[in-house]
Amino acid sequence: MSSRFEQTLTDSVLNSFIDQTHYLTNRELAPSLITNTAKDNTWMALRAQLEHCKSFSFAVAFITLDILAPLKVILADLAIKGIKGRLLTDNYLQFNNPAVFEELLKLKNVEVRLAQTQGFHVKGYLFEHENYTSAIIGSANLTRSALLVNKEWNLQVNSLQNGQLTEQFKNEYRALWQDSIALSAEWLAEYKKTYQEQKRITRAKANxxxxxxxxxxxxxxxxxxxxxxxxxxxxxxxxxxxxxxxxxxxxxxxxxxxxxxxxxxxxxxxxxxxxxxxxxxxxxxxxxxxxxxxxxxxxxxxxxxxxxxxxxxxxxxxxxxxxxxxxxxxxxxxxxxxxxxxxxxxxxxxxxxxxxxxxxxxxxxxxxxxxxxxxxxxxxxxxxxSENMLAPFHYIGLQDYEYAGKLIDDKTPLNKLASSERVNYILKQLKYYGDSSLKTRGLIFCSRQEEAFELAELLTKRGHNSQALTNQQSVITRQNAVKKLENGQLEYLITVDIFNEGIDIPCVNQVVLLRNTQSSIVFIQQLGRGLRKYPNKEYVTILDFIGNYKNNYLIPLALSGDRSCSRDNARTTLALQQTIGISTINFTKIAQKQIYAALQAVKLDALKNLREQYRELKAQLGRIPLLYDFQRFGSIDARVWAKNNSLDNYASFLQKEGVKCQLSLYAQQVLTFVTKELVNGMRAHELILLDMLMRKNEVSKEEYLTELRQHNCYISMDVLQSVNQILMLDFFRIKAGAKLKAEQYGDKPLMQYQNDSYYLNGELQACLRQEVWFKRLFEDVIKTGLLITQEYNPAKQFTRFKKYTRKDVCRLLNWPKDVSAPMYGYRVGEKECPIFITYQKATDIKAALRYQNEFSTNGIIRWFTRSPRHMDSTEVKQLLTGVKEHRQKIVLQLFVKRSDAEGKGFYYLGNANILPDSIKEEQLPIPNKKAKQVVGMDLQLQQALSSYEYRLLTGE
The missing domain is CATH 3.40.50.300 (P-loop containing nucleotide triphosphate hydrolases)
Incomplete structure (x- = not known):
């Protein structure tokens, strides 16, 4: 065991129990209270531990079926890695349904035993890691409500292998385990005879x-x-x-x-x-x-x-x-x-x-x-x-069948889609993820009508009575088939599209998707077939067999309800597998890779998609929608238009849609400028000033300052000077005296500042008076930008955990020029040094770039200068001024993203301090070349990452 690891754990314990202001803490190692909130809950904590442990041991009195479906997804991935666990439970108060024990018998990599101790009421989860043990102990049983929504208090603690706490846990568990019996089919048969199901008020009754x-x-x-x-x-x-x-x-x-x-x-x-x-x-x-x-x-x-x-x-x-x-x-x-x-x-x-x-x-x-x-x-x-109006679901995304080493895709021949081998694979998954407590009443959506009939025949031969339904059959035939499903004569109805809408079969407790996701709307419609409440239906299982489809990227978009054309949001849904109320989203690791690949290949803000969203909102409003409409109604984020490289501004999009909104060249340039640079709303100052100047030709400095104060904006000489540089376009003139390209923003300052007053330039005033469409769209951008500013803290330069590009940071730091192009990883200024880190483990990076930026705690990350650098390099000495005396001169602003695939934006994590004892020169190895010299150091965040933030940035 490394002494550094032991010291980190020691500091984390002292931070939690002695003095949080004096000792550093590690997110994974520090004792912490786990509760159920909107972004973090006990289930997420258990899942994070399972995904990184070497083995695990659970001891819980009560288990419900509704949490076993998402748990099985994780256990299936652990089984592939050869990781095993133990589960100790009981039949205390006959709470556990016999079907729970039937499901537990399916778990091949979990040994299940039944405690024989009187009054077994334990709730504890132990995880063995490489050189320490984690435990989560408190009030939460292995039930969906306890892990997701109930008010529960659970303490997560960690101990070294020779620690007394670890030894206590292991000794206690060992004693309980020895005084237990193995779960078996024979024991279950006896339990079924004596079990009396508790009478519960079904959720359906509330309906x-x-x-x-x-x-x-x-x-x-x-x-x-x-x-x-x-x-x-x-x-x-x-x-x-x-x-x-x-x-x-x-x-x-x-x-x-x-x-x-x-x-x-x-x-x-x-x-x-x-x-x-x-x-x-x-x-x-x-x-x-x-x-x-x-x-x-x-x-x-x-x-x-x-x-x-x-x-x-x-x-x-x-x-x-x-x-x-x-x-x-x-x-x-x-x-x-x-x-x-x-x-x-x-x-x-x-x-x-x-x-x-x-x-x-x-x-x-x-x-x-x-x-x-x-x-x-x-x-x-x-x-x-979220309001519990529907039956909750457990969505499980898993890999579809492989034949001859090839995953099912859009071009797979019918004889492979409806082969005995694929049916065997499907049935194996249905058995593993299925619910033994209820008779299955399922809908299967497949891609072709011939496939539906073949699958129905093959499933029926294997003892799962099924019937194919297509739009070629009569309404009477369909109605009779639905009745057979309802009364239990059929187990599955297999169809292509006819049950997307307009069908009401509340008894459906399983939806199986064996087809490509063509659209988010159809995906939600098909998923929704099982969401009606029904007596004794605790939840519905959604099994999505994910093949090698280019439209896989639609799955996380549909599940999250996000329509912002944001890859980041889709990746968040995929990576964090968040919950919606008490519904869970789960992907196997292999299925995740398929969707990540699809996300990487697609352009979500393609013009075709923008046109669809535009026409949809136009139909809803009965008029031409503006950017403000998109932002307000949430159909698509207004910033998508600003980021789209094929569009200068919204007018250019409207022109493609046949709207006659011709603008003069200068009006086009100004509209492009405010769209590309200001609509993002990261700083309200420029937007407020332009809004004031549209209403009156002259705005005094005092009037402007008064308006800024009313908006709670931070004020300094530097930010006022920066506003001038932005609106006079000086910020964008990288070389002294250089002119901006006429086709970009034009070469005229939008405003002038004279005698403590602000004025729009004459040509811009004329455009606002004479060009109706320009005035309308110019006001729209300002209004939309001001709406978006509500997402940011106006009293601060940066809002924590919002995304910023290098160019945004140059502007918000009030720098006179945009120097983002040559900035790369950082730039040491007179007062500030923004640091941009792409967080990747060494195994994920090309051999030539082995910078190991890694969080050692939830508030400390290792960082390296560019190469070659030494302790006596001018840049390094400037950066380290006052560090050893704990009077760091340069303010470090830390920006981090998970990978380059996430685009140009970095999450702002706040200010960071250099830890003096961590500074040292290091060798950067480069294959077949001489190693380069860098200076490495630990950066401590002033505000440590939450569990949610840590998972989002690291994927751990």
């Missing part, structure tokens, strides 16, 4: 309550407020399974119409909807009637009709246009059809309400336009999961 939940209350208020404005139409976008029928009934109840009409496209939906309305509204049974086929109860107060029947001229003639004062269209994304258009043209109610989960699905008619662009409320999937 029958007639009082609105939190999000429904918000939607009801929004609808009421919308009608107060005089609106005649409104749209509610509500994720599948979030109770939009109940919401509709609750709104009708609060509206109290004289007569109400409910319209939908399928009779099956109609009958269920009517039953829900009767439950919510109450009243006489005769108040509710149907208009479908030959059933025409046209006198009912609450009439439920299919569009096919109501659209018939002879049926419409039975009503006057004003008979109904409230008309609701369910599945409103279908209302662009001719039959619905007839109804819109004929009926004149006081209020139309449309409800849909997928408003974007109309191809030719804008659903938003049909409802006057009035979106009263929107409940998206991620919000619904």
């Amino acid at each position: 029958l309550e007639i009082t609105p939940n939190k999000m429904q209350k918000q939607a009801l208020l929004a609808l009421s407020e919308l009608r107060k404005t005089g609106a005649k139409r409104g749209l509610v976008v509500s994720a599948t399974g979030t109770g939009k029928t109940y919401l509709a009934a609750l709104d009708v109840k609060q509206y109290q119409p004289q007569r109400f009409l409910f319209i939908v496209h399928r009779e099956q939906i109609l009958k269920k909807a009517c039953a829900s309305f009767q439950t919510i509204i109450g009243g006489q049974k005769d108040d509710f009637g149907f208009l479908v086929g030959q059933k025409r109860q046209i006198g009912a107060k609450y009439l439920f009709a299919t569009v096919q029947t109501l659209a018939k001229p002879e049926v419409q003639a039975l009503f006057s246009p004003s008979d109904f004062d409230y008309i609701l269209i369910d599945e409103a994304h279908r209302s662009g059809a001719k039959s619905y258009q007839q109804l819109f043209a004929y009926f004149k109610p006081k209020f139309w309400l449309g409800m849909t989960a997928t408003p974007e699905r109309s191809d030719d008619v804008s659903i938003f336009e049909l409802f006057d662009y009035k979106v009263a409320y929107e409940i998206r999937l991620q919000d619904a999961l």
